[in-house]
Amino acid sequence: MHTSFIKKELLGLKIKPAHIFTISIIIVNAGNYLLNVILGNILGPELFADTAVLITLLLILSFIGMAFQVATAKFIILLDTSNKTALTKLAVKYAFILGLSTCILLIALSKKLHILFQTQTQGMFIIFAIGIPFYFFMCINRGIYLGEKKLVMLSLTYHSEMLSRLIFTLLLVVLLPRSYSTIAVAIGILISLFAGLFPLKNNYISTNWLQSKTYLNPKKFRFFFMITAFYECTQILINHSDLLLVKYFFNNFDTGLYAALALIGRAVYYTAWIFIMLLLPKVIALKKQGKSTKNTLFLYVLHTSLVAMVLIICSKLFPNQIIVILFGKDYVTIAPLLWKYALASSIFAIANIFSYYFLSLNKYIPIVISSVIGIAQITCITLFHSSLNQIVVIQILLMIVLLIFQVLYFIYHHN
Secondary structure: OHHHHHHHHHHHOOOOHHHHHHHHHHHHHHHHHHHHHHHHHHHHHHHHHHHHHHHHHHHHHHHHHHHHHHHHHHHHHHOOHHHHHHHHHHHHHHHHHHHHHHHHHHHHOHHHHHHHOOOOOOHHHHHHHHOHHHHHHHHHHHHHHHHOOOHHHHHHHHHHHHHHHHHHHHHHHHHOOHHHHHHHHHHHHHHHHHHOOOOOOOOOOOHHHHHOOOOOOHHHHHHHHHHHHHHHHHHHHHHHHHHHHHHHHOOHHHHHHHHHHHHHHOHHHHHHHHHHHHHHHHHHHHHHOOOOOHHHHHHHHHHHHHHHHHHHHHHHHOHHHHHHHHHOHHHHHHHHHHHHHHHHHHHHHHHHHHHHHHHHOOOOHHHHHHHHHHHHHHHHHHHOOOOHHHHHHHHHHHHHHHHHHHHHHHHHHHO
16 A cells, blocks of 8 residues: 555656666765775775775676676566576576685685785685675575566665665774774675665565476576676776786775775766666667667767766866865875776776677677776786876776777677
8 A cells, every 4th residue: 555655656756766766876876985985084095905805806796796687687577477486596596506606715715815915804805705695696686676677676775785884884893993994894794785685576586486397498597697797707807906906016005095096986887887777678678679779878878978077077177175075185195096097987887888788689799898908907007007197097098999899899780
């Protein structure tokens, strides 16, 4: 009764679920930003560098998580109701195997990671590893909501993750001694990954599907999952390998400065991610109906480009003010690089829209292009890292090359 009343009110106000999702994810991103900004101010550049390693590890693992989410969403759209239960059973099975294997591997490598990245403690990697299976299950749950276009429920899963991370991380950082700050952040991430499972989609994740006699050919799901995971891995190489390489080649103070720079500069990328989540099911549905998808792509590229222009202009005109307001005077030396990093991130975000568009259409050449650029970025930063400025310039040049290839492939594909 209450739910139907809310739906009627929303329809009367002409508020679409896509609008609610967009506003919700903006709030979620703002909450995550707020957490990182507060941690940057409380911990200072050196300890914030360790926190950035944990956050980056979570983002690196997202290449598997997003593969589960995208693959589940696609097959939820394409399959009939009787096979959706079999799909969920298959996805959960793979998530359990991969999640447990990754957890054990990360725990086994925790000491080496502690030495490699010169972190405060080894324990933060062990705590983080425990949450990995929950993260994969969370992504499947979100994939079901995305495929069914239940964007309001999808939004709630992001809110539950963000709010729990914000509240528990800050509470633990304040209560525990400063020497346990990275442990506090790791526990906060662990709690949030479990909280992000709610609200849980139990239509398919229940005892009923265990007795399901429907049959789903796992080969198609596995193939698309692996292709998507490979593509997500190339995005991780491009978007997050720079921070880990900076952590390896530079001291903790410089890494903390670079982490703050990356956090601000990637704002447009996270905005583009909202458009990608809306683009993906729409393109798949249009293709299923035999309709043109070009106009949908142009719309989301336009939106991303406008956000990018605003961020780049503000970063160029007011870099010191932005840095001081968000992170304080300790980070102000990185301000001249802000507009450059924003430019690199913006170009990558636009190229990413093209990549997901073609992934929705089962066109995989852009994935190969992205993987080459990702490997080129790691290679170039490994060879040339005399300054943080040089690292940012390398990214700008490579992102321009990536976008040019994506546009050329789009022209070739549609001609």
